[in-house]
Amino acid sequence: MATRSHPRPDAGKLVTAAAVAATVLALVGCGSSGEPDIEVGRAQASEPVAGSAQVVLDVTNLGDGPDTIAGADTTSAFAVEMHQTIVDDGSHSMTEIETVDVDAGETVRFRPGQVHLMLVAPDEELAVGGTFELILHLERSGDVTVPVEVVDLLDLAEGTFDETDDSDP
Numbered sequence: 001m002a003t004r005s006h007p008r009p010d011a012g013k014l015v016t017a018a019a020v021a022a023t024v025l026a027l028v029g030c031g032s033s034g035e036p037d038i039e040v041g042r043a044q045a046s047e048p049v050a051g052s053a054q055v056v057l058d059v060t061n062l063g064d065g066p067d068t069i070a071g072a073d074t075t076s077a078f079a080v081e082m083h084q085t086i087v088d089d090g091s092h093s094m095t096e097i098e099t100v101d102v103d104a105g106e107t108v109r110f111r112p113g114q115v116h117l118m119l120v121a122p123d124e125e126l127a128v129g130g131t132f133e134l135i136l137h138l139e140r141s142g143d144v145t146v147p148v149e150v151v152d153l154l155d156l157a158e159g160t161f162d163e164t165d166d167s168d169p
Ligand SMILES: [Cu+2]
Pocket: 083, 094, 116, 117, 118
C-alpha cells in the first residue's frame, strides 16, 4: 500500500548516537554541574607567509564548568586549523587536533611551538595593522567571535616571549 512507510535504516544509528551523547553528557556532568564562562584575550595573527599565518590567542574559562574548543573559522582564510607541535629528536612536526578542552578556571594559550592555531591559505589582503574576525566554536558556550589584529611575525614572536615571561615577575 502507498501508506506503508519506507524502512528507516538510520533509526538504529540515531539511537546509538543519542546513547553516546547521553553518556558523554553524563561524564562531563560528573562532579561539575556548573556553566562555563569563556573569555578570549588579546588575539593576534602574523602576516601571511607561504600560504599560512599563525594566530596567537588566549582562551580563559572563568566559569565553574568545563568547555571544549571544537574548531574555528574565518571568512579571511580557506580554513583555520588547530595543531599540536611535536618535537621528536630535535625535529619539529605538527599534527592537526580536533578539540581542545578548557576546564573551569583554566586558560588555554595558543602559541607557536605548542598547541596553536593556523590560518590555511589566508586572504592575501591581510596586512600588518589590519584586523579580521575569527569565530571560535565552543561545544557548550556556542560561537565566540574574536577580533584579530594582524602584526609582523617578529612582533608576534616577541609578544609570545613577553607573555611566557609573565610567570616570572
Ligand atoms: Cu601548525
